[in-house]
Amino acid sequence: MxxxxxxxxxxxxxxxxxxxxxxxxxxxxxxxxxxxxxxxxxxxxxxxxxxxxxxxxxxxxxxxxxxxRPHSEAFSFQVATDDQEETDRYWNAIVGNGGAESQCGWCRDRWGVSWQITPRTLTEAMSAGGNEAKRAFEAMMQMRKIDVAAIDAARRG
Structure with missing residues (x-):
């Protein structure tokens, strides 16, 4: 235990x-x-x-x-995903089961619990800092579910 x-x-x-x-x-x-x-x-x-x-x-x-005691974004599960397929699978499961989309990879399940479905490429870009992080961040700010290809393109400039 x-x-x-x-x-x-x-x-x-x-x-x-x-x-x-x-x-x-x-x-x-x-x-x-x-x-x-x-x-x-x-x-x-x-x-x-x-x-x-x-x-x-x-x-x-x-x-x-x-x-x-309703849920808020003050608590969330962050799930690191390896690719678009895994990102889509989790996002679609949560949102498609009565959940709701939010911004920048965040969504809520039907019970109100918040989730961050975060591809590793986004985390890696943010950790890299500098212009790579800035480009990835600006791309992410336009998204609901994270688009891995768009993040990768932003990382490359």
Whole structure:
């Protein structure tokens, strides 16, 4: 058992989110589902309270807390992708399952959790600094889903 994990508050569908992540990302699985041992003010006996899962190997706990704590971009999963195919696969899975596009490689899943689907070529360009980073950054600022070919072209100038 890991000493620490990320706890993510959900509006009563942590299990659905965890199962989607397990189906979508490698090294992801649902580990345990805990239910209420008796009725409680917000629910009934046997209602799902928490779900232990991993996303790309990261240990997480989904907490079914209700609508009081909505998600924001202050927390996101950043997924490094190797090519356009992998970028498209994750982006399309998230957005196509009731999610929403945002800018610069960001999107939200249907539960409101933010994701950054970031091709490694973009990260490498930003790390290179100078004009290469500037060109890649300016290209990225025009995108929703990252276009690997366009980033590579910007890197070359």
């Amino acid at each position: 890991p000493k620490t994990k990320i706890c993510i508050w959900y509006d009563w569908d942590a299990e659905g989110a965890a199962r989607f992540y397990a189906e979508t990302f490698p090294d992801s699985e649902v580990l345990a589902v805990s239910t209420a041992p008796s009725d409680f003010p917000q629910g009934d006996k046997d209602a799902v309270l928490t779900v232990e899962f991993t996303v790309l190997g990261i240990p997480c706990l989904g907490l079914n807390g209700g609508p009081e």
